[in-house]
Amino acid sequence: MAEALRRRVWTARLSWTALALSVGAVAAALIAALGTREGAWHFSDGFLILRWAFYAAVAGGLLAIAAWLMARRAAGSLAAVNLAALIIALLFAGYVASLAIAARSVPPIHDVTTNLESVPRFFRLALREDNFDVVPAQGDPRLMRMAPVERWRMLHARAYGDLRTAEVPWNVEETVRRAEALARDRGWEIASADPRGVVEATDTSTFFGFKDDVVIRVTPNPAGGSFVDMRSVSRVGVSDLGVNADRIRNFLEDLRQG
Known part of the structure; x- marks a missing residue:
């Protein structure tokens, strides 16, 4: 007992x-x-x-x-x-x-875009000063010999080759309007929306409150409609855990669907 x-x-x-x-x-x-x-x-x-x-x-x-x-x-x-x-x-x-x-x-990067050859620029929002200061080479001798920006391009291309410029059937002004509306629906804070072809916004994560800045660039397609490129950059940290790439994929998919 x-x-x-x-x-x-x-x-x-x-x-x-x-x-x-x-x-x-x-x-x-x-x-x-x-x-x-x-x-x-x-x-x-x-x-x-x-x-x-x-x-x-x-x-x-x-x-x-x-x-x-x-x-x-x-x-x-x-x-x-x-x-x-x-x-x-x-x-x-x-x-x-x-x-x-x-x-x-995912690679230890926090800056993701659809266009590595012509990366969209921020005009209203400031790009973090240490954006390419820390781009780990992950023990790869080839990466170690590269400048940080080139290392970033290589890591980005390996991991996010599926991210490409999107094509939509609307003119630039209409595409900007739709992109801004979609960003607002997602709860992003709009910094600027220029009907000539640029939308800048900030997305804040739910729990930790991390802020990621987004720029959407719209250019005319000579064949009709518009080209849309995006860039999403985390304000802090080295790796974004793939969040920026997922954000771009999901946003462009919803934008294409109208």
């Missing part, structure tokens, strides 16, 4: 500790994001908190499994605590792990 009671006490402690770690991990991640968004700390500190939150979630999940193995016949409420801890831990850790996988699957 005493042994069973002792096991039950330890199981309860493990279960509630597991739940506290899992819930605490999510809370820490939210605090990390909010603090970064509000400027309370540097985004790198926010990512550090997120990393430790991931470790806490993994620990919570493992403790929940251990508690379940220690007392498979625990009362329903205790079993529910273990299940809740495990589900929260799996969902959160899985999400953070997906970010890490995304970071490894």
